[in-house]
Amino acid sequence: MFTNDRRQEERTGRHGTPRLQYLQELVSQFQNATDEGSKERIVANLANFAYDPYNFTFLRQLNVLELFLDCITEPNEKLVEFGVGGICNACADSRNAAVVAQSGGVPLVIKCLSSPVANTVNYALGSLYYLCGPTNKEEILRPEVIDAIRRYAGAGSVNVSFSNLAQAFLDKHAPKYK
Numbered sequence: 001m002f003t004n005d006r007r008q009e010e011r012t013g014r015h016g017t018p019r020l021q022y023l024q025e026l027v028s029q030f031q032n033a034t035d036e037g038s039k040e041r042i043v044a045n046l047a048n049f050a051y052d053p054y055n056f057t058f059l060r061q062l063n064v065l066e067l068f069l070d071c072i073t074e075p076n077e078k079l080v081e082f083g084v085g086g087i088c089n090a091c092a093d094s095r096n097a098a099v100v101a102q103s104g105g106v107p108l109v110i111k112c113l114s115s116p117v118a119n120t121v122n123y124a125l126g127s128l129y130y131l132c133g134p135t136n137k138e139e140i141l142r143p144e145v146i147d148a149i150r151r152y153a154g155a156g157s158v159n160v161s162f163s164n165l166a167q168a169f170l171d172k173h174a175p176k177y178k
Contacts, residue, residue: 020058023049027062040078043071047086056093065090065099072108081120084112088123091130100127101136110140113148118159125152125165132173141174149174 017025023046030042046064049055059065064086071083087109090096100106109131112124128149132140152159152166 019055020061023055023058023062023064027064027067030067036076036079040076040082043068043079043082043086047082047089050086050089053093056090056096059090060096060099065096065105066103069100069103069105069108072105072112077115077117077120080112080115081117081123084109084120084123084127088126088130091127094133097131097133098135101131101133106131106136106139110145113145113152118162121152122161122165125149125162125169129165129169129172132169137173146170146174 026042026046030039030046033039033042046059046067050059050064050068068083068086068090071079072087074080074083087100087105091100100109106128109124109127112120112127115121115124128140128145149166149169152162153170154163155166156163
């Protein structure tokens with residue numbers, strides 16, 4: 001369920017930690033973490049907060065979208081998965097999508113299409129669906145990207161989720177390439 005100020009106050013209580021402060025603490029914990037397992041758990045937690053519009057302003061304020069992009073560049077597949085998952089969750093909001101695009105995130109998300117991790121590919125397809133717009137359509141609708149998305153669209157017998165997400169992308173952004 002999406003949050004609003006009243007619901008957040010009810011859930012947090014009088015002595016609870018305000019959402020902005022809690023998210024700031026998570027970001028600080030991530031920055032100070034030394035082991036991969038802790039980083040994975042923290043990024044997964046942040047990615048879960050990225051689905052709720054109530055948190056979007058906080059995520060931008062705390063540069064969490066950039067943190068997700070940094071995770072995509074890591075060799076750790078779990079960090080990549082959770083990073084692109086957070087981007088996918090947040091990019092339904094056009095302001096978040098703009099931050100990701102302006103931060104050089106489009107090529108990083110495109111790279112995730114070739115991941116061996118199914119969730120990473122799903123999140124990348126979903127992210128590209130939201131990221132593709134007038135300002136970066138050329139960057140996304142390159143022949144090699146369209147070819148990869150078309151292959152996923154045709155993979156219904158192997159992975160219905162890939163197929164459905166890829167088909168939705170093609171229907172909305174590239175109907176002539178279907």
